[in-house]
Amino acid sequence: MNIQSFFILSALLICDAKLPRYKQTSQLNEVRSNYTQNSHTERKSEKTSRIVNEYRRHRRESFDSRSYESSLIWAHSERLDESGDVLLRWVNTDTSITFRLEARTRGYVGLGFNSARNMRGADLVVAWVDDRHGNAQLLDCHGLTFEDRAVADEVQNYELISGYQNETHTTLEFRRQLDTCDRQDFVIGEDTTQLLWALGPAGSDGELPRHLHSGSRPLRLLQPLAKPDTIPLKNWDVRITNLTIPHVMATLFWCKVFKAPELPRKHHIVGYQPLIDSKPIRNGRPVAEKDSLSPVHHMVLYECAGDQDKRLWNEWSEGEGFFGPSRPGELATCVTPIAAWAMGSKGEFLPENVGIPLGGRGGVSFYMLEVHYDNQALHEVLDNSGIRIHYSPTLRPHDAALLGAGIGVSALHVIPPKQHAYRTVGICSPECTNSTMPEEGINIVSVLLHAHGTAKKISLKHIRGNDELPRISEENTYDARYQQSRIVPGGRRFFKGDTLITECTYDSTSRDKPILGGYSASQEMCLSFILYYPRTELAGCYSMTPVVEFFEAFGIKDFYGLSMMQVEKIFLSSGSMEGLPQEVEAHINNHSSDETAMQGDDQGVGLMKSLLIKDPPEFRNKTFMMHLNEMPWSEPLLTEQIEKTLYRGWHMTFCKKRDDSWGAPIQIQNYPNYTAISRNDASDKSCHYKSVRLPSMTSTTGSGSVNYVSLAAILAVCTALIAR
Structure with a gap:
């Protein structure tokens, strides 16, 4: 490029950068008023033409980058x-986030951001x-x-x-x-965000008819990276081999x-990732189907301790x-x-200062x-899924371990129907941590929060003495599809x-x-x-x-054939009937439904369906x-009282x-008395909900600066976008 061309190009760029900006709010109100008055009288074809013409009339040269390649990492x-037609890349700083969206469409x-899986309020x-x-x-x-309809923001913050x-x-x-400090924009934070996407048909520039394809995907956009890329890694695959899942087992x-x-x-061990390999069986043969969903819900790999019979364990x-x-x-x-591992997870790599021991003299022999x-x-499926363990001879500074905490998996964990935000809690007692932890305590580095489909919030609280400390981890928009x-x-x-x-909060409004x-x-x-x-x-x-406290919360005092002590024994043994009188075991088996058998390991669910109430008389001869x-679950006073009794009451x-x-004896104790942490998120940032305009950016390739389209086009086009 010669000097004369350089100065001409520089002048053009400077003039373009100095072009006056429109007054957004006033023009928007004016365009909205005119558009609303005229839209009812225009025919569809006239409206479409007006939108396209408006877009063309106000279009400015914004970006021409046929050979552009991003310099961002x-x-x-x-x-x-699922098909990979919509790929999202991103990188963030402490205050902003940059996206690259690649989609199979012309x-x-x-792209949308919401706490729900739809576009309302997105x-x-x-x-x-x-x-x-x-x-x-x-x-x-x-x-x-x-309404499932998109409209223009009053301020353009992208x-x-x-x-x-x-x-x-x-x-x-x-x-x-x-x-952005704009009420019409979603605040991107630590919680899971529902990423909405939609693709228009070819030639829909400026017209935006109803989209051809759309969907949603839960993701956490602000997540730190923890992946070793310099140390030598070895792999150990632990996976199921040719297991046929029968169609009669839900x-x-x-x-x-x-x-x-x-x-x-x-x-x-420095990380792991899932190995999902499930094939539906069609006409007696496993087949690979592109859109077939695996029935693998979650997987846990455990160490096996104790004085082991090596011959038996080898078998x-x-x-x-x-x-x-x-x-x-x-x-x-x-x-x-x-x-x-649970649904939606890619696995994880541990932070670089910790590793879980594997091998060596005196190490764990079996898992x-x-x-x-x-x-x-109820499909018949052939499965070969499992977990790939990544491990390294290069030792890290600290030996780490995983601790399971929360509510013991049991049918005694009940969530009433028709509840918008019903809470339950599981406690790891101070007696337990006092008897099992070193004097200097432990350092918590990561947490996997786990529940099923009706959970909408999970938090891991930390109590010291009579005070609650900041939450160790929490998810306020939990989605079981992304764990x-x-x-x-x-x-x-x-x-x-x-x-x-x-603590888990459930939305059971869709359940009867x-x-x-x-x-x-x-x-x-x-669980945590x-x-x-x-x-x-x-x-x-x-x-x-x-x-005893559980059944009393629901007004039950006694059952036929089983004392409360016997019922408790069954629940403490994960539903096992061993040691019970034969006539009692026969009674329970006779009343267990086929549905219970379909659900496999029911943790006392079958027992709940067979317990016959004796006292009080008004419920006599009904199963629990x-x-x-x-x-009457629609009565708020009833559900609030049950929640309070089970949440704030006694815990085993x-x-x-x-x-x-046992690290500490089984104990029955009341919910701990502590001063809850005061949370005032509004005081953390004073936005006053006004526009925060990003500074102008210029292409690193010198292709020209990027400008916004006119507000008339924005309003017309966004109003035409209707998502279904």
Whole structure:
């Protein structure tokens, strides 16, 4: 380029940068008024022509980058759809986030942010590259609260960086503040966000008819990276082999023993990832189907401790595995989790200062993989799924371990129907932490929060003495489809005698009957898997409501044939009938339904369906489940009292060590009395809800600066966007 051309180009760029900006709010109101008055009288074809003409009349040269390649390094990349037609990349700073959206379309692309899986109240970005000039346009819109329709934001808070299309794809880059201080924009934070996407048909530039394809994907956009890329890694695959899941089992738990790799010295496990391999069986043969969903719901790999009969354990490691409820009693020593995976997770790599020990003299010899299959569709499936363990001979500074906490999985965990925000809690008692942790305490580095489909919030609370400390981890928009571990920024020091409380909040408004705790996806859980160091003997720390107090909360005093002590014994043994009188066991088996058998390991659900009420007289001869189903759950005073009794009342606490022995005696204690932490998120940032305009950006390739389209086009186009 010669000097004369350089100065001419520089002058053009400077003049373009100095072009006056329009007054957004006043023009928007004027355009809205005119558009509303005239829209009812225009025919559809006239309206479409007006929108296109308005767009063309006000179009400015925004970005021409047919050969543009981004210089940004993208920290994250996710497919938003199953087929990979919509790919989102992003990178964030402390205050802003930049996206690159690549979609298989030559029409418009829509991206939305919401706490729900629909566009109502969502923050929406609509963009396209016009076919004639190759210029990109980006519109900041939002979904109406009570209607599936998008309208223009009063202030445009998104900045287009680049946009171009080829024969098959449209690619756009744009950025925004994490919190724009605009009520019409979504605040991007630590919680799970529902990413909405929509693709328009070819040639929909400026017209935006109803989209051809759309969907949603839950993601956490602000997540730290923890992946070793310089140390040597080895892999150990622990997976089920050719297990046929029968079509008559809606829920199946399968346990398989594995022998640890032969390692002469200690290594560190530094990460893991899922190996999902499920094939539906059609006409007696497994087939690979592109859109077939795996029934694998979650997987946990446990260490097996204790004085082991090596011959017997070697036989188990060479076998196919065991149906959960009928596994050998010796497998009860497999209680310390080292890897926990659930739906939506890619697995994880541990922070670079910790590793879980593997191999070496005196190391753990055997492990057990527990796989939960959720087969509510009752398909016959051949499964070979499991977990790939990444380990390294390069040791890290600290030996880490996983601790399970929360509510013991049991049918005594009940969530009433028709509730918008019903809370339950599991307690890890100070007696347990005092007897199992070192004097200096432990350091918590990450947490996996786990529940099923009706949970909408989960938090892990930290109590010291009579005060609540800041939450260790919390999710205020929980989605069971996306269960990824959460790094605890900076870690958290947890001392002997401190208390952990896992609290879950459920939305059961769509349910007509109570939900019981259990392993099935139609039941519920409330658990935390906590990664910490230094490694201790503690493996699990849970609680549940004592049996007597539980049934009294629902007005029940006595059952036929079983004392409350016998009922409690059954629940403490995960539903086992061993040791009960034969006539009682026969009675329970006779009253167990086929549905209970379909759900596999029911954790006392079958018992709840067969317990026959004796006292009080008004409920006599009804089963307990019948009584639960008939309670007036629409009465707020009833459900509030039950929640208060079970939440704030008595809790039976359990403290399990790695060898399946008790770390502290089982105790019945009241909910801890503490001063709750004061939370005032509004005081953290004073926005006053006004526009925060990002500074102008210029293409690093020198293609020209990026400008916004006229507000008339924005309003017309966004009003035409109707998502279904």
